[in-house]
Amino acid sequence: xxxxxxxxxxxxxxxxxxxxxxxxxxxxxxxxxxxxxxxxxxxxxxxxxxxxxxxxxxxxxxxxxxxxxxxxxxxxxxxxxxxxxxxxxxxxxxxxxxxxxxxxxxxxxxxxxxxxxxxxxxxxxxxxxxxxxxxxxxxxxxxxxxxxxxxxxxxxxxxxxxxxxxxxxxxxxxxxxxxxxxxxxxxxxxxxxxxxxxxxxxxxxxxxxxxxxxxxxxxxxxxxxxxxxxx
Amino acid sequence: xxxxxxxxxxxxxxxxxxxxxxxxxxxxxxxxxxxxxxxxxxxxxxxxxxxxxxxxxxxxxxxxxxxxxxxxxxxxxxxxxxxxxxxxxxxxxxxxxxxxxxxxxxxxxxxxxxxxxxxxxxxxxxxxxxxxxxxxxxxxxxxxxxxxxxxxxxxxxxxxxxxxxxxxxxxxxxxxxxxxxxxxxxxxxxxxxxxxxxxxxxxxxxxxxxxxxxxxxxxxxxxxxxxxxxxxxxxxxxxxxxxxxxxxxxxxxxxxxxxxxxxxxxxxxxxxxxxxxxxxxxxxxxxxxxxxxxxxxxxxxxxxxxxxxxxxxxxxxxxxxxxxxxxxxxxxxxxxxxxxxxxxxxxxxxxxxxxxxxxxxxxxxxxxxxxxxxxxxxxxxxxxxxxxxxxxxxxxxxxxxxxx
Numbered sequence: 001x002x003x004x005x006x007x008x009x010x011x012x013x014x015x016x017x018x019x020x021x022x023x024x025x026x027x028x029x030x031x032x033x034x035x036x037x038x039x040x041x042x043x044x045x046x047x048x049x050x051x052x053x054x055x056x057x058x059x060x061x062x063x064x065x066x067x068x069x070x071x072x073x074x075x076x077x078x079x080x081x082x083x084x085x086x087x088x089x090x091x092x093x094x095x096x097x098x099x100x101x102x103x104x105x106x107x108x109x110x111x112x113x114x115x116x117x118x119x120x121x122x123x124x125x126x127x128x129x130x131x132x133x134x135x136x137x138x139x140x141x142x143x144x145x146x147x148x149x150x151x152x153x154x155x156x157x158x159x160x161x162x163x164x165x166x167x168x169x170x171x172x173x174x175x176x177x178x179x180x181x182x183x184x185x186x187x188x189x190x191x192x193x194x195x196x197x198x199x200x201x202x203x204x205x206x207x208x209x210x211x212x213x214x215x216x217x218x219x220x221x222x223x224x225x226x227x228x229x230x231x
Numbered sequence: 232x233x234x235x236x237x238x239x240x241x242x243x244x245x246x247x248x249x250x251x252x253x254x255x256x257x258x259x260x261x262x263x264x265x266x267x268x269x270x271x272x273x274x275x276x277x278x279x280x281x282x283x284x285x286x287x288x289x290x291x292x293x294x295x296x297x298x299x300x301x302x303x304x305x306x307x308x309x310x311x312x313x314x315x316x317x318x319x320x321x322x323x324x325x326x327x328x329x330x331x332x333x334x335x336x337x338x339x340x341x342x343x344x345x346x347x348x349x350x351x352x353x354x355x356x357x358x359x360x361x362x363x364x365x366x367x368x369x370x371x372x373x374x375x376x377x378x379x380x381x382x383x384x385x386x387x388x389x390x391x392x393x394x395x396x397x398x399x400x401x402x403x404x405x406x407x408x409x410x411x412x413x414x415x416x417x418x419x420x421x422x423x424x425x426x427x428x429x430x431x432x433x434x435x436x437x438x439x440x441x442x443x444x445x446x447x448x449x450x451x452x453x454x455x456x457x458x459x460x461x462x463x464x465x466x467x468x469x470x471x472x473x474x475x476x477x478x479x480x481x482x483x484x485x486x487x488x489x490x491x492x493x494x495x496x497x498x499x500x501x502x503x504x505x506x507x508x509x510x511x512x513x514x515x516x517x518x519x520x521x522x523x524x525x526x527x528x529x530x531x532x533x534x535x536x537x538x539x540x541x542x543x544x545x546x547x548x549x550x551x552x553x554x555x556x557x558x559x560x561x562x563x564x565x566x567x568x569x570x571x572x573x574x575x576x577x578x579x580x581x582x583x584x585x586x587x588x589x590x591x592x593x594x595x596x597x598x599x600x601x602x603x604x605x606x607x608x609x610x611x612x613x614x615x616x617x618x619x620x621x622x623x624x625x626x627x628x629x630x631x632x633x634x635x
Binding site: 052075078079089095111154 | 235245540541546629
C-alpha cells in the first residue's frame with residue numbers, strides 16, 4: 001500500500017544541509033496500525049508529511065498503491081490527498097468561522113460533490129462519531145476532544161484508505177486523548193490504514209507495529225510485544 | 232474534482248463575515264472610490280445639462296447676428312479704403328425678413344437707464360426689441376400684453392417690465408397702465424413678464440423691454456446690439472445663415488463685417504467643453520479606485536498571512552494551487568462587487584442630495600460613468616488580489632500547518 005524506497009529529504013538551514021530523512025526504506029500494508037515515535041527533530045513528522053503528499057522527497061521513490069506519486073502534478077497530488085488520505089493534526093485545524101458540519105463538509109466541497117450527497121455523508125460521518133448533536137456548533141463551542149473528533153470526521157468523510165495522525169492527543173487531556181485513540185483504532189478495525197506520530201509512549205505502544213526514529217533514520221521496527229520485524 | 236461555484240461563493244462569503252473589521256474597511260475604501268466617481272461625474276453632467284438647457288431656453292433654430300467680424304478674410308475693397316465695420320441697422324434687420332425660411336426676427340438693442348415712478352428711482356437694464364422676441368425666446372407674460380406688433384421703426388412709448396422691477400417700483404399697487412419715466416422719456420406699462428423667464432445673459436425679472444426704435448432714440452444710436460433670426464426648421468439653418476451673410480454683405484457695400492453664428496454651434500462648443508470636464512473629473516475620481524485597489528491588495532496580503540494555517544489545511548484536504556487562487560479571487564470579487572454596489576448607492580444618494588440642495592442643476596451621473604466605475608472597481612479588486620492569491624497558493628503546506 002505504502003512503499004518508500006531510499007527516500008531522503010534534505011532541508012537547508014542557513015548554509016547547512018540537514019538530513020531530515022536519511023535513506024528511508026519502508027513498506028506498510030493496507031490495514032496496518034503503525035505508530036512512529038522518536039524525539040523532536042527525528043524526522044517523524046517529515047515522514048508523515050511525505051506520506052501525506054504535503055512534502056516531496058529530495059531523492060528516492062514513494063509508491064502509493066503501486067503508483068509512483070512523487071512525480072504527480074500539483075493537481076493530481078491534491079486529488080490523491082483528497083480521496084485517499086485523511087489528516088488529523090495536533091492543533092485540530094478546524095476553520096473557526098465554520099460549524100462542525102461545515103468543517104467536515106470541506107473536503108467534499110473541494111471535491112465538487114453535489115450538495116445533497118455531501119449532506120448525507122456528513123450526517124452519516126458525524127453520527128458514526130457521536131457528534132450529531134454538535135453538528136451546528138462552532139469549534140469554540142466544542143471541547144478539545146470533540147474538536148478532534150470533528151477533525152477525524154473531516155479526515156474520514158471522503159473514505160480514505162490511509163489516515164495520518166500527527167500527535168493527535170498532543171493538545172488533549174488524558175481522558176479525551178484515550179477517547180480519540182479509541183476512535184482512531186475503531187476506524188483501523190474497519191480496514192483503514194492508520195499511522196500515528198507521537199512521542200507519548202503510552203499511545204505509541206498500542207500500535208501493532210511500532211517504528212522508532214532518530215536523526216532521520218528508522219532505528220527500530222517492532223511488533224507489539226515482540227522483537228524487531230523486518231522493515 | 233472541482234468545487235461548485237456556489238460553494239466557492241458561500242465559502243468566500245463566510246470568510247468575509249469571519250473578519251468583519253477587515254471586510255468593512257475594504258468595502259468603505261471601494262465604496263468611496265465608486266461614490267466619488269458617481270458624484271463627481273453627476274456634477275459635471277449636471278453642469279453640462281444645465282448649460283445646455285439654458286441655451287435651449289434661448290430659443291430653437293436660432294441664428295445670432297452681431298456687428299464686427301471675428302475672423303480674418305482675404306483682401307477686399309474695404310481693406311484698401313480702411314473702412315471701419317458698419318453698424319447693424321433696423322433696415323438690415325428688415326431686409327432679413329424677406330426670405331421664405333426665416334420665421335421671425337428680433338433686433339435687439341441694450342442699454343441701462345434710470346427708471347423712476349413717483350418718488351422711486353433705480354438703474355435698470357433696458358432691452359429694445361420687438362413683439363417677435365416673446366415667441367423666439369419662449370418667454371411668458373404674467374400680466375397685460377407684450378410689445379405691440381408694429382413696424383420696426385415705429386417708436387411707441389410703451390414698456391413691458393420684469394416682475395422684480397414691478398415689485399420694487401410698484402409694490403402692491405397696480406402697474407399696468409401706469410407711466411414710467413425711463414431716462415428723459417415717459418413709457419406706459421402694458422405688460423409684466425412672468426417670473427420663470429430666466430435665461431443666460433439676461434435676467435428677465437430685472438429688465439424693462441421697450442420697442443427697439445424707442446431704445447434707439449433713448450440711447451441715441453442707430454446701431455443694433457444683435458439680431459436674432461429664427462429659421463423655420465433645423466434643416467434650414469445653414470441656408471438661412473448663408474442668406475444672412477450674403478444679404479448683409481450686399482447691404483454693406485460688399486464687406487463682410489458681421490458675424491453670424493448658429494445657436495447650435497455655440498451650444499456644441501459648451502457641450503464639448505463641459506463633456507470633457509466630466510471625463511476629466513471622472514478620471515480623477517477613478518484614481519481613488521486604484522488607491523482602493525492597492526488597499527485591497529495590502530489587506531488581502533495580511534489576510535493570507537493571517538489565514539496561513541487555514542490555507543495549509545485546505546491544501547491538506549485536497550485543494551490544488553488553482554483552487555486556492557480561485558477561493559481567494561472569489562473573496563476579492565465578492566468584496567469589490569459589494570463595495571462597488573455600496574459605492575453606487577452612496578454615489579446616487581450624494582447626487583440626489585445635490586439635486587435636492589441645488590434643484591437647478593440636474594446632477595444625474597451618466598450611465599457610462601456608473602458602468603465604468605463599477606467595472607474598474609471590480610477589475611482593480613480582482614487584479615490587486617492576484618498577487619496575494621498566488622502567494623497563498625504557493626505556501627508550503629507543511630510550514631503553513633505548523634503555524635497557528
